[in-house]
Amino acid sequence: MKRVFTQTFGVVGALLVKEGKVLLVKEAGRKGADGGKWSHPAGWIDVGEDVIAAAKREVEEETGYEFNPAHLLGIYSLVRKDLEKELGSSPHAIKLIFIGGISDKPGKDLYDDISETKWFSPEEIEKMGPSELRDIDIKQMVKDYFSGKKYPIDIIRHAASE
Numbered sequence: 001m002k003r004v005f006t007q008t009f010g011v012v013g014a015l016l017v018k019e020g021k022v023l024l025v026k027e028a029g030r031k032g033a034d035g036g037k038w039s040h041p042a043g044w045i046d047v048g049e050d051v052i053a054a055a056k057r058e059v060e061e062e063t064g065y066e067f068n069p070a071h072l073l074g075i076y077s078l079v080r081k082d083l084e085k086e087l088g089s090s091p092h093a094i095k096l097i098f099i100g101g102i103s104d105k106p107g108k109d110l111y112d113d114i115s116e117t118k119w120f121s122p123e124e125i126e127k128m129g130p131s132e133l134r135d136i137d138i139k140q141m142v143k144d145y146f147s148g149k150k151y152p153i154d155i156i157r158h159a160a161s162e
Contacts, residue, residue, distance in 0.1 A: 008077075011095045012055040013042025015073055015141050016063065016102055021119035022142055025062045027134060028115030033086055038118075039134035040141065042095065050158040055098045062114045064106025069098035071150035076137045082130070097141055099150060122146055 016023040024038040041062035045054045052069055059067035076095040084090045110117070122142050130136070 008092045008094050010045040010051070011042055011093045012045055012051050012058055012098070013040050013095055014055055014059050014067055014069070014098045014100070015040055015145050016059070016065070016067070017099070017145060018102070018119065021121055022125060022145075023063060023117055023119055024125070024138075025110075025114045026116045026118070028113055033083055034134050036115075037134040038120075038128065038132055040097070040138055042097075048160060051096055051156060052098075052153070052158075055096070059102070060108060061111035063102075063117050064108045064110055065102040066107060067098075067103075068101045069153055070100035071098065071153055072156065073097045073099045073141060073150060074144055076141065078135055078137045080135075095137070096156075098153070099145060 023041070025041050027034050027037050027039060041059045043054075043058040043062070045051055049057075055069050056067050059065060074097055076093075076097060078093045078095060080091045080093075106117075125133070125142050126139060128139075133139070
């Protein structure tokens with residue numbers, strides 16, 4: 001599917017935390033500015049897709065873990081002005097980021113655009129610069145999580161007309 005960056009677009013993702021560490025995924029097979037950078041598991045919401053189902057799908061594709069969203073961590077608005085030269089515009093993602101439980105072990109292979117996963121301490125993430133961390137809002141997500149922010153998942157409603 002061709003991605004168009006002239007309007008805001010919807011993204012779902014998760015901040016996965018275990019034993020005080022955050023799981024990040026390394027972008028692979030991506031040309032341009034984001035190749036080889038660390039990110040949280042996330043991706044576009046498919047047209048018509050329920051956002052909770054989309055979050056489960058994205059986490060499983062990018063980490064191999066089954067994900068059970070329990071809360072909404074927050075809604076983040078990220079404008080990537082650093083990509084304007086490469087893409088001809090500044091992508092503006094509206095990101096719904098979930099927190100919840102994951103399966104004990106990854107049950108599936110990683111999606112082909114992820115080369116590896118790794119657990120990082122909040123301090124390690126805070127020290128990452130733009131050459132290592134894909135999206136600057138990840139640092140805020142980590143701070144939000146460890147400060148106890150979370151919102152009821154039932155504030156999200158999905159409807160599709162017949």
